[in-house]
Amino acid sequence: MFDIWSTPAKLLAPLALAASGFCPSVHATDSSPCPPDWEPQICELKSVVDVLKKDHITEIDVPAFLDETIRLGVKTLPYATFRNAKEQQERAKEDERTRNGTPGIGIIFENRPDGLQIIDVVPDAPAAQAGVRSGDLVIAMDGNNLVGVDNTEVAKYAKGETGAPLKITLLRGKPQQRLELTLVRAIIKPRPATARRLDGDVLYTRLASFPEPAIGDYIDAVQAERKKGASIKAVILDLRVNGGGALNAAIGITALFTGRDKTAMVTLQRDDKMQHRITTNWPDYELPVMRGQDPLAPLQADDWWRRVPLVVLVDGQSASAAEATAAALKDLGRAKLLGTPTYGKGMAQTGIATRDDTYLVWSNARNLRPNGCPMEGYGVVPDWIVPPRKNADMDGILLGYREVDIPRPAYASKMSPDPFADLRKERQRLRDQRTQAKLDTARSAPLPQKEFGSDKDWQLKQALNALAGKPVQQMTVSPKLMPTQPMCVKLDQS
Known part of the structure; x- marks a missing residue:
């Protein structure tokens, strides 16, 4: 008996080949005919779910699996979001709290591929009191990496109740100084x-x-x-x-x-x-x-x-x-x-x-x-x-x-290609x-x-x-x- 994670690198390939021989053949179960108004891919999804329900090594939480499948597809479209029932209830509460003030640390940021670029901090808010500056780059919240994540994920990591601490990791200046600060959330009232x-x-x-x-x-x-x-x-x-x-x-x-x-x-x-x-x-x-x-x-x-x-x-x-x-x-x-x-x-x-x-x-x-x-x-x-x-x-x-x-996914519009594709590449260059x-x-x-x-x-x-x-x-x-x-x-x- 040995631990696969400690196996020398030269043994990994043969081990992988040997392991593949132990997988039993799995055949998709016959499913009911696809209703005429369904897209074929919906039936494909059902077939996949049927196989996983029957033969996956663990019992799958199918509703959660399908919620995530829908979410991942929808989020590729411009400004589109899917929320399950629990998330929608939380969003309704969040909207109400926003009207009356929201627990937070008081930062205004731009979501960039390398993290959250701080544009400004709210005066007298926890971030300002802790010394957070405009130009700082937040790369993690409570240990969660923010590099490459979208606004939905950022909101999930940032939200919390009044008085709850939030640890942020940020980079500052040149060379990039790494700082870790623990802030305590307070009510941030909108002053539009x-x-x-x-x-x-x-x-x-x-x-x-x-x-x-x-x-x-x-x-x-x-x-x-x-x-x-x-x-x-x-x-x-x-x-x-x-x-x-x-x-x-x-x-x-x-x-x-x-x-x-x-x-x-x-x-x-x-x-x-x-x-x-x-x-x-x-x-x-x-x-x-x-x-x-x-x-x-x-x-x-x-x-x-x-x-x-x-x-x-x-x-x-x-x-x-x-x-x-x-x-x-x-x-x-x-x-x-x-x-x-x-x-x-x-x-x-x-x-x-x-x-x-x-x-x-x-x-x-x-x-x-x-x-x-x-x-x-x-x-x-x-x-x-x-x-x-x-x-x-x-x-x-x-x-x-x-x-x-x-960028827009190719399937976001069947009729017209992305008009900014070439310009986007030139701007990045x-x-x-x-x-x-x-x-x-x-x-x-x-x-x-x-x-x-x-x-x-x-x-x-x-x-x-x-x-x-x-x-x-x-x-x-x-x-x-x-x-x-x-x-x-x-x-x-x-």
Whole structure:
């Protein structure tokens, strides 16, 4: 008797060959005929399950096995998720906790192939108190490797109750210093809307995300500042590092600044054959939190919202509802955009409860700007291209990970190939080239959110110049690194 794991390497191959001779022949059991409305592969799956149920060395938890089979398939599609009944119950509780504050450590991150790149930390949250910095790379949580995992796995490792510790392993600087920190989760309450009066009676406003209460929170923040002093002469809306949220909240913010009877967005459904126009009229931006009451109705007599000069700040982390807002305000002639091209998530998701209380989320539409151009993969290009720092490495910024860098499986669309396949390879080649050259990545790092609205905020300074009629200091950009020109759609007039 010997331990196979201690066998010398030269004996492994013969052992493997000998072992294969001990496996008895297994024959698939005859299964019932496949129903005519089933895909053949579903019957194949049933045949596989029948064999494993009968002859696998251990008894298999078949429901869990099939849940995982569905999950792995669904997750390969863009922004699609399958949750079993227990996971859906947990998600419902998580959504409720998010509205009231969520236990966490207070980090804002970008999920990259090599880990979680910290974009910013929430002031006074556990991560900030422990010394976590923007630019740190988190590679493990409680010993679970985060390299190459998706957002679903990250959420599973990160979630926990208030007061529960979370051990994170991170890399910092050059050479990469390895640090291990143990943080204690605390309630992180969402603060999506803030407003602050600047010199010259310019109002700097920020939306960090688009939760359901975003419209009301934003109105309250702005109105509170308007009551404090002289009339506000201009507004800056900061949508940088805003990953989106409720699309109806984006429509509501657009309606707030543009007024009624405008096209805020057009969605294309099922092979781009069905157009659906979303307007700035109630109830196109209705959300459950509003309880049937239009939050913009009391403001219709206040024309200030629709005439005050407006500049919107965007960057490569402005995504989904954030870039939809920016695009609508730009296309409708209501605002100028300043910053760097946005992320490029131009798809909408919906969800439905399926059998046995499971839940499926899938992408059901492409979002078009009011001008008929898609955002998916392209993003929104600002009127003024301005980096986060005066001496920024613009090539490095434009090569930051965006929607265009996410590959799509070949079976995700039978009709059209991946339009960004070649561009994706070229972008990765340029990144590899920069890595070999050992360029200073600090010059291409995002501006920490704690510096937004401060004297260190170069993009804000240029926005103030634009509003004052002064020259905006833009940066020369290599055309090959800019988003490609999208194929725009002629919109129905109805």
